[in-house]
Amino acid sequence: MEKLKQFFKNPLGVTGFILILFWLMVALFAPVIAPSHSNNSPYMIERIGFSSLPVPPSEDAPFGLTSGGYNIFYGIVWGSRTAFRVGLIVVSTTLVIGVILGGVGSFIGGALDNIIMRITDLVMSFPFLIAVIIMSIVLGKGIDKLIIALILFGWRNYARVMRSEVLSIKERDFVSAAYSLGMNRIRIFLVHIVPNSIFSVFVLASLDIGTMVLISASLSFIGVGAEPGYADWGQMINFSRNWLLGTIDNPMTYWYTYLYPSIAIFSFVMGWTLMGDTLRDVLDPKMVKR
């Protein structure tokens, strides 16, 4: 509770919390804010006409239409669901995998720990972004496949952090005490080791949600993520690439095609970054005095 109070005393943390809350509301009430008018899946961006030129904001489409008649407002509202889905699914799954691999490995130690760490090193020795690009190409287009690709390579940081935490926790006196009381190993691991080492993992997770959304947006941007027309912020910026420089007379002609999706990605990621930073400050005892 004390920590929670500290969190909400920090203006940056509160800003982050409000940003996330805002996007959460948008995602929850997407069918109300931007009702779908077609029989297609609501996750496919609504199209008003098929004009190849972007259309400036109007009453029907408050943020304008990007090329192909895609409604930018609709895409951003429903894209928030995509962002939450990618962030939450990827991070929760990788967190569990990482905690199990890193935690169990270092708790048991020996050959198992060695093997797990060598695999982690191997995965670590390759740029994450390029690994995910290759993987999502192999799997094919679609957000679900992108999520799988992100999960396959995303657990490595959790395994590392969890391992180093467990290594220090398992030498502590209260663990020895639990052993001498005759507790079994599984119970010690679940009751004493995991709760005491999980905080750094949570901090990492909060920062990671932003990062994962950022990476999935980057991939959609270069055209290997979501399928065309799917409500995804990165893809909407991809649509706007050709209109970036406007016309010769006015380079800002098509500002709405990239400005709104950019703000959406940026504010979403920043919300998680601020939350993660504040969480770390609050949870890290070394930082309290500052």
Add this chain to the structure above:
Amino acid sequence: MIKYLIKRLLMLPVILLFLSMLIFSLVMFLSPYERLAVFIPNADAVGSSIPFDELVSKYGLDKPFYVQYWDWVQRVANGNLGWSPSARMPVADALKRYFPATVELMLVGGLIVFLGGIYLGTKSARNHNKFFDQASRVATTIGVSLPEFIFGLLLLVLFYGILGILPPGQMSAWAEDVVYLGSFHHYTGFLLLDSLLNGELYIFWDVLKHLILPALAYSIGLLSVMQRIVRSSLLETLKKDFVTTARAKGLAESVVIKKHARRNSLLPVVTISGSMVAKMLGGAAIVETVFNYHGMGMFIVVAAQGLDFPAILGSSLLIGVIIVVTNLVVDILYTILDPTVTLE
């Protein structure tokens, strides 16, 4: 030390073997026909006249994983990385051509990240909790949250669309005419260096002008990370006794910080530089695509979009070598900088 080096270098082929096995097995997820189709341009137009089954068995695409992998390893050992359909040249040639451009980008970006990060981090720590520190805290939060491609596009709109000074691409059309002329010698493959060696200062300036925006775009996030690391590490060091001693001796504050505290707080910078290189290689894929800069990152993206697996495997190997060597260099640097660390 020497023994350790030899041991680590011997590990290099092993790591590459496992890495290539990993990537190769990813590729094997696709059916033989999908892997074959990449090599047949206009497959739709030529249609049914292609003897798919014959070709699949001729190139051994339906053989078991280990047979195909072993064939590939043997070819690579002979220096044959295969043919890249998307670049329309052998993979080795394509890498020779595109890799130097990425290295130049990484060097300029790295300069921004390290010098800028150390300078700004020091300044923040000196002005702890004052205006500069608070302002840079906000700035680095923005920097960490801003995706490279969005920042790149914003830079492009501002400096090219509105101001019209810094164009995308790798060099201007007129410079390209000169560079691909017979009289221009490609001594190193690095355009900046080559243009200087050829005495073509205009080309040097032109290439540099094209480099600035992409380098900025992908150093912003890492710069923010670096700034934070330097700041917190320096703040930690400033609390140590030897800093108090230095101050008590009456040394000027700038000497205390630059000569005593900062040198001792740069170890985390060295630690993170290994993963920075990996992140820069990944970031290059995005940034080069945004700026239409023909480097290895864009080569990988184009290859991936075209399911061009020889190119992907070849560049992955190269990236693996770079990362492993960088990590080795970082470890060695570590022992030089911190005498308490010994390698075994």
